[in-house]
Amino acid sequence: MVRLKMKILLINYEFPPLGGGAGNATQNIAKELVRLEQEVIVISSSFNNLTREENLNGYKLIRVKSLRKERGQSNPWEMIIFVISVIFFLSKFLKKWRPDIIIAFFSIPSGIVAYWLKKRYKINYIISLRGGDVPGFYAKNLKFYHWLTLPINKKVWQKAKSIIANSKGLQRLAQQTADQLHKKVAYIPNGVDTNIFYPLKQKGGNKFKIIFIGRLTEQKNIEMLIGAISQLSEKIKNNLKCEIIGQGPLKKKLMKMANKLKLNKIIIFLGWLDREDLPDKYREADIFILPSKDEGMPNVILEAMASGLPIIATDISGNQELVASNLNGILINNTEELTNALIKMINDEKLRINFGQQSLIKSRYYSWQKVAKQYLEICKYEY
Numbered sequence: 001m002v003r004l005k006m007k008i009l010l011i012n013y014e015f016p017p018l019g020g021g022a023g024n025a026t027q028n029i030a031k032e033l034v035r036l037e038q039e040v041i042v043i044s045s046s047f048n049n050l051t052r053e054e055n056l057n058g059y060k061l062i063r064v065k066s067l068r069k070e071r072g073q074s075n076p077w078e079m080i081i082f083v084i085s086v087i088f089f090l091s092k093f094l095k096k097w098r099p100d101i102i103i104a105f106f107s108i109p110s111g112i113v114a115y116w117l118k119k120r121y122k123i124n125y126i127i128s129l130r131g132g133d134v135p136g137f138y139a140k141n142l143k144f145y146h147w148l149t150l151p152i153n154k155k156v157w158q159k160a161k162s163i164i165a166n167s168k169g170l171q172r173l174a175q176q177t178a179d180q181l182h183k184k185v186a187y188i189p190n191g192v193d194t195n196i197f198y199p200l201k202q203k204g205g206n207k208f209k210i211i212f213i214g215r216l217t218e219q220k221n222i223e224m225l226i227g228a229i230s231q232l233s234e235k236i237k238n239n240l241k242c243e244i245i246g247q248g249p250l251k252k253k254l255m256k257m258a259n260k261l262k263l264n265k266i267i268i269f270l271g272w273l274d275r276e277d278l279p280d281k282y283r284e285a286d287i288f289i290l291p292s293k294d295e296g297m298p299n300v301i302l303e304a305m306a307s308g309l310p311i312i313a314t315d316i317s318g319n320q321e322l323v324a325s326n327l328n329g330i331l332i333n334n335t336e337e338l339t340n341a342l343i344k345m346i347n348d349e350k351l352r353i354n355f356g357q358q359s360l361i362k363s364r365y366y367s368w369q370k371v372a373k374q375y376l377e378i379c380k381y382e383y
Contacts, residue, residue: 004037005037005039006039006101006376006379006380007038007041007100008033008039008040008041008099008100008102008103009040009101009102009103010030010040010041010043010103010105011042011043011086011105011110012042012043012044012106012110013044013045013066013074013079013082013106013109013110014026014045014105015027015042015044015063017050017071017272017274017275018068018071018074019071019072019073019074020072020299021130021190021296021297021298021299021300022106023044024275024299025128025191025299026105027042027056028191028193028368028371029368029371029372030042030056031368032369032371032373033059033375034057034058035058035369035372036372036373036376040058040059040060041059041060041062041097041099042059042062043063043064043089043090044061044063045063045064045066045068046063046065047063047066047068047071051063062093064086065082065085066078066081066082066085067081070247071272072215072216072246072248072272073215073247073248073249079108079109080109082109083109083113086113087113087116090113100379101124101161102117102125103126104126104127104128106128106130106132106133107133107134107153107156107157108133108149108152108153108156111133111153111156111157111160112152114127114160115155115156124161125159126160126161126162126164126378126379127156127157127160127162128164128375129163129164129165129170129185129296130166130296131166131295134177135153135176135177136173136176136177137170137173137294137296138218138219138293138294141217141219150177154177154180154181157178157181157183158183160183162186162378163183163185164185165186165187166187166189166296167187167189167297167318167321168187168317169296169316169317169321170296170297170317170318171185171186171187172317173317186378188375189297189321189371190371191302191366191367191368191370191371192302192305192363192366193368194364194367196279197279197306198283198306199283199307199356199360200284200307207239208286208346209240209241209243209284209285209286209287210243210285210289210342211245211285211287211289212225212243212244212245212246212288212289212290212291213245213246213288213300213303214245214292214298215246215247216244216246216247216249216250216251217250219293219294220246220248220290220293221292222250222254222291223257224291224335224338225242225244225291226254226257226263226267228339228342229242229263229266230261231335231336231339236342236343237263237266242267242268243268243281244267245270245271245272245273245278245281246272247271251269255269279303282303282304283307285304285307285309286352287309287311287312287342287345287346287352288301288304288310288311288312289311289312289313289338290311290313290319291312291313291314291332291338292313292314292316292319293314294318295318297321298319298322301322301323302322302363305322305360305362306359306360306363308356308357308359309356310328310329310351310355310359311323311328311329311359312329312332312338312341312345313331313332314331314333315332315333322362324358324362328356328358328359329355329359330345
């Protein structure tokens with residue numbers, strides 16, 4: 001039986017202002033599903049004094065206990081508490097409201113909750129893979145974690161009605177594990193809200209500004225960016241400002257590196273900003289840089305593109321889907337290439353303008369409305 005209006009439960013341990021791209025995706029998909037006349041409830045983590053229950057854009061957000069200490073990241077113990085808290089909460093809540101289907105963002109920890117709901121209440125679920133939950137993703141940093149959680153991951157994937165990756169590269173990587181389970185991984189990209197992220201007609205400021213937005217972790221490879229800036233000529237550096245927006249375990253190390261290289265007046269660490277502050281940061285910038293070692297489909301590149309920015313990013317899957325070298329940006333592989341790309345863009349305003357215009361055109365192919373419609377089609381098919 002196919003229902004025109006469904007009750008859809010979204011589970012993600014990260015939801016703005018917590019986390020990064022996956023939380024942003026959850027928020028936008030929930031909003032668009034409501035616009036498509038679906039009934040939506042989102043379950044996420046509590047944090048400090050955030051309201052435990054509120055109505056947002058037509059859907060209900062419920063934050064359950066997680067003992068989370070930082071906005072930008074969560075540790076395994078906090079994830080375990082989140083799983084236990086959600087299961088305990090839903091054991092009572094489902095007596096009042098029972099979903100037709102569940103979308104779990106991240107197979108761990110959210111997928112564990114969905115798996116339990118399937119076993120206990122026979123409610124079907126979809127897994128939305130986001131990157132770090134896929135075995136092999138940034139293997140150096142997550143190898144032990146993936147080995148430890150692989151048996152759980154396989155159980156979660158096996159019982160899922162659909163498994164969805166947000167980039168073609170992540171889809172290919174996830175399919176290696178899914179093949180062992182005789183499952184197929186589908187592909188639905190991220191989107192961007194062009195009503196919020198759009199270009200500034202005329203930029204001001206005395207300094208040429210480049211920005212990075214993301215977690216300050218090994219995966220994001222910010223050392224490459226700092227190293228590239230250190231190699232620029234004094235003439236360029238004197239007219240340069242680099243804003244690093246985000247929080248993470250490497251912040252002190254990165255600040256120490258910038259200070260040692262005498263870049264502390266050029267590279268500014270702004271910490272974690274609220275999402276409503278980000279659009280202006282994109283609009284004020286001249287170039288967006290993402291030197292990550294691995295990515296799913298980075299929301300920050302989509303947001304930068306919609307803001308009309310030229311992009312410099314590492315030549316990896318995820319980035320490759322959004323950045324076409326010498327069309328809307330430059331793909332690089334190492335510090336030297338990043339330095340050369342910076343010099344090229346800083347010295348050629350016409351090139352930057354052209355890349356920015358192409359970014360803007362390309363961003364219009366990605367909308368959260370399209371993303372939500374694709375998720376809804378799968379929900380109705382799998383119900």
